[in-house]
Amino acid sequence: MESAPDPRGVLYPARLPAIERFSPGPGLQELVSWFWLVDWNIAPGRTSRQELLPFPQMNLVIEPEGITLSGPASGASHRDLAGSSWAVSAMLRPAATQALNVSPAELLDQEIQFSAPGLLASITRMKTQPGHGNSGSACAELFDSWLTAHLPAATSSGLQANKLLDTVAAERGIVRVSQLAHRLSLSTRSLQRISERYLGLAPLAVIRRYRLQEAAHRLRADTAVSIAGIAAEMGYADQAHLAADFRKVLGYSPDTYRKGRT
Incomplete structure (x- = not known):
């Protein structure tokens, strides 16, 4: 699974924690643009504002607190990072809309909870085990396998x-x-x-x-x-x-x- 960097979308890349990006496997390329993974460790009492001009796509985001499906953004957006945490995400292609049976228009500038407890547990275990620093590719492959098994093919x-x-x-x-x-x-x-x-x-x-x-x-x-x-x-x-x-x-x-x- 090769890395797939893209410089667009992040307005101030130097302020963002390092992002890993990985291409989906052959069976998932019509449903996922790429997987992106980020870890951050912000000093106590401080926040890091990440300013974005997001791609016009939905994201399925796994974090320690759970999994969310984020709808498309109507314009620029930001997120304030604090403490230490991580996110493992899939940027979804338009065809995934039908596979997930959701309406992007109804999710504009919103996010909803997504239930996949087995996937959450597996990714969390991989991210928190000792020496997880090199787990990026493994997390992307696990996410890829889960989506391949659970999403129907693109129409x-x-x-x-x-x-x-x-x-x-x-x-x-x-x-x-x-x-x-x-x-x-x-x-x-x-x-x-x-x-x-x-x-x-x-x-x-x-x-x-x-x-x-x-x-x-x-x-x-x-x-x-x-x-x-x-x-x-x-x-x-x-x-x-x-x-x-x-x-x-x-x-x-x-x-x-x-x-x-x-």
């Missing part, structure tokens, strides 16, 4: 939703809903229906999420490139349009973000 409509997400993620030139509909040979209405059913978000929100993630990554990773140049790369008409999206979703300008990018 044809689920695979279509996967293709929608993959196309937006891979093709920077797509900045309008009409472009995405044409690329997928769908009507605008059909595209909207699929996006809202399997992602819980309108297609334009999905497109903007990826473009903003990519813009944020470029702003912090390559300070030699101008903000106007990054706006052009992301398909924005000009720098002002990128700045407007930044302020609307994140609450500050691209320049402010770049100056505090660590």
